[in-house]
Amino acid sequence: MSETLHTYENGAALAEGLADAVSARLAAAIAERGAASIAVSGGSTPKAFFRALCARDIDWAKVTITLVDERFVPPESDRSNHALVAANLMQNRAAAAQFVPLYHAAATAEAAAAIASEKTAGIAAPFDVVVLGMGTDGHTASFFPGGTRLEEALDPATRRGVITMEAAGAGETRLTFTFSSLHDAGYLVLHIEGEGKREVLGRAEAAGEETEMPIRAMLRRAASPLQIYWAP
Numbered sequence: 001m002s003e004t005l006h007t008y009e010n011g012a013a014l015a016e017g018l019a020d021a022v023s024a025r026l027a028a029a030i031a032e033r034g035a036a037s038i039a040v041s042g043g044s045t046p047k048a049f050f051r052a053l054c055a056r057d058i059d060w061a062k063v064t065i066t067l068v069d070e071r072f073v074p075p076e077s078d079r080s081n082h083a084l085v086a087a088n089l090m091q092n093r094a095a096a097a098q099f100v101p102l103y104h105a106a107a108t109a110e111a112a113a114a115i116a117s118e119k120t121a122g123i124a125a126p127f128d129v130v131v132l133g134m135g136t137d138g139h140t141a142s143f144f145p146g147g148t149r150l151e152e153a154l155d156p157a158t159r160r161g162v163i164t165m166e167a168a169g170a171g172e173t174r175l176t177f178t179f180s181s182l183h184d185a186g187y188l189v190l191h192i193e194g195e196g197k198r199e200v201l202g203r204a205e206a207a208g209e210e211t212e213m214p215i216r217a218m219l220r221r222a223a224s225p226l227q228i229y230w231a232p
Helices: 009-034 049-052 081-088 094-096 108-118 150-154 195-205 214-220
Strands: 002-009 036-039 063-067 069-071 098-099 127-134 162-165 174-177 187-193 226-229
Touching: 002 009, 009 127, 009 187, 009 226, 036 049, 049 081, 063 081, 069 081, 081 098, 081 108, 108 162, 108 174, 162 226, 187 195, 187 214, 195 214, 195 226
Parallel strands: 002 226, 036 063, 036 127, 063 098, 127 187, 187 226
Antiparallel strands: 069 174, 162 174
């Protein structure tokens, strides 16, 4: 699939540029059908982007926010993506948005994933915006090399929804949307920063198995053009 590289001189400029692009997409969706949806990723990279986006003047009450993936930890944990989004994105004007979590206080991660699949099924598919990150091992979402359910997660025939994932590089058990849930977003973004991540992306663009570097699934098979936002 095609991809477009958007390069900025630093992380602050990237955060503002990405916030402009994403808010425009959300506003267009609201104008078209009265609602918009966005799935975002955790980690340290998106914090500045979240803080820029939450200040944008759109009708946030009509926006639904969810996560691309989550750790099986409660939102009180400092490892929680829910907590990251609450502190950095669900602020300012964006406090009016609806948030649909992936973590639920269930007996097992599998039970939590089933609840998350049910709760997120009410969000119109496909998402209007999906913002992915990427690890130095080439993982995106919770599609980790060596993951217990990686092939299932990457299989386009796997239903939309949330499944569990365990992997050596994942730490906690993860909850993640499947490839089929993410790849056809109206605006599909890969947000990365630093020369190291650009080098990882370069390796992912070369020949190799998707299970070795799962970001290759998005680079090769996404239905929507991948918009790569990068700053050194």
